[in-house]
Amino acid sequence: MEGDPLIPLLAFMLNEIPLGPSLIVVLLLITSGLISGSEVAFFSLTADQVKACREDDDNIGKSVFALLQKPQELLATILICNNFVNVAVVMISTFIAWQIADQINIPRDGIEIFISLTFVVTALVVFVGEIVPKIYATNNSLLFAKKMVIFWVVAIKIFKPFAYMLTSMGNYMEKALAKRNYNLEVSVQEIDQAVNLATDQSDDKATEMLKGIIRFGSKTVKQIMVSRTDMNALDKSINFHELMDTINKSRFSRLPVYIDTIDSLFGVLYIKDLLPYLDKNEHFEWQRIVRKDIYYVPESKKIDELLRDFQERRVHMAIIVDEYGGTTGLVTLEDIIEEIVGEINDEFDADLLENFQSEDASFIFDGKTSLIDFERMVLLDPDYFDKVKGESESLGGLMLELLQEMPSTGKEIEYKGITFTIKAVDKKRIKTVHVRFHDEEHIKRLQEEFNEEEN
Structure with a gap:
């Protein structure tokens, strides 16, 4: 349309754009894309990939692992660089737009310049600086991270003061x-x-x-899981007779099977699957009936979500893994249900009754007993030890938090009407703890509860 300034503006932009500033914008857009891709690449690495980097023979992989040990610092540096680059793109693009406006005699602050600049810069930054690199980085995260690791090692050193400010704000x-x-x-x-x-x-x-x-809804699987040190699991290399001895001692209906270490799981053995083969000799290859469909979940998964997964998948057991893919424990359907209905004495929980002294309402607990289970078993409120437990999740860990040192056998600890006596320790952990209550009403509740269960 005659007199419309947009037509000569667009024509000039295609033919007479200043070369130097335009090349700088192109380089900045490529840099923006590499930065955005790095964010996706580093923070979408799987636990196996991170573990591979840690065990890598070359320095590149180890550098990737080292950067991921300080994720806040890395993310802060990425955000700083990305914002610097994108602001530079806008500033130089504005300079180019003003040059064009001067050449075709339209105001620098005209609506035509504003609309054209906004559309072009937004489209370029979003497409070249975000969408394309992030799609590529998602599909090639480890390769992208290794290619960019040297850049980020240097960038972190340069922008360390700014990154420190951002991480401090984040911590606040x-x-x-x-x-x-x-x-x-x-x-x-x-x-x-x-x-x-x-x-x-x-x-x-x-x-x-x-x-x-x-x-x-607020509990995670880490809070209720059986830790790896307490897991009953089978070595794939044992013979059939050794397998049956282990099963008779453990009395569980499902057992994980591992190769060499608990971090390398082979499958899950369902004891009911062994029933047709009970008359076999020690050379029977029981490994053939192990089910390979292991269900892995992260430590942070909520137990209400896991319960839905159990229902959908029709499974009763999940293996808990940490951020590096290592096995940290297991959780069963029974563990989840117990969070609502209380303790279910189906496989070995009845052992607690043998350690209960009815006359004074005292117990002997394994130091590895989780605090959640301990509080539930002895009828305490779930927040009873919140002020003193710190990061501990087991009864032994609570003792260490209260004492701030490794205790000797016979050491007594008093806390809120309870006397804890250390019965056995080794160099690394508290093995057993005697627990005695002093509150008369609580003792009566415990006696009623455990005498009823015993009957």
Whole structure:
């Protein structure tokens, strides 16, 4: 249309754009793409890939692993570089647009310049600097990370002060959010109190079940799992007679099978699958009936999500892995259900009854007993040790937190009406703990609970 300034503007942009600044913009867009791709590449590496980098013979792989040990610093540097580059693209593109405006005699602050600049720069940055590199990096994450690792080692050194400022701000925000989460915990406690008021005090089991439902959605599998040191598992190399001896001692219905170490799992043996072969000799190849479909889940998975997965997959056991792919424990359907309905004495939980002294309501616990299980078994509130447990997740870990040293046998610890006595230790951990209560009402509850179960 005659008189429309957009037509000569676009024609000039195609034919007379300044070469020098344009080349700089192209280089900056490529750099932006490499930076955006790096973010995806480094932070989408699988646990196996990270483990491979750690064990890599060359320095490139080890450098990738080293960068991932400080993810906040790496991410802060990536964000700083990406913003610097994108701001530079906008500034130089604005300079080019002004040059074009001067050549065709239109105002630099005209609407035509604003619309054209916004559209062109946004399209280029999003397509060249974001979409294309991120798609490539997603499909080639390890290769991309290794190609860019030297760049980021240097960039981290250059931008270290800026990265420190960003990470400090991030830590501050994390603490602020942690306080908000603490307030949420208080709200859960208030709900617990409401449940206590609203339910019949004589029906303790119903009350505890309601509380279990309230807390169910906030727990992770790491909080309820059986740790790797407590896992009952089978070595694939044992013969059939050794297998049967192990099964008779463990009394579990499903057992993981490993090759050499617990980190290299072969499958899961269902004891019911052995029934047709009980008369076989020691040379029977029992490994043929091991089921290979192992279900792996991360430590951070919520137990309500895992319960849905169990229902959909029709499985009863999951192996828990850490960020590097190593086995950290296992969790079963029973463990999840116990979080709502309380302890289920189906396989070996009844052993606790043998260690219960009814006359003084005392117990002997393995130091590896999880705090969650301990609190549930002895009828304590789930937050009973929150102020002192620190990062500990087991009874032995709680003892170390209370003492701040490795105790000797016979050491006594008093906490909120409970006496803990260390019964056995080795160089690395607390093996067994004697637990005795002093509150008369609590002792009566324990005696009623365990005498009822024994009967």
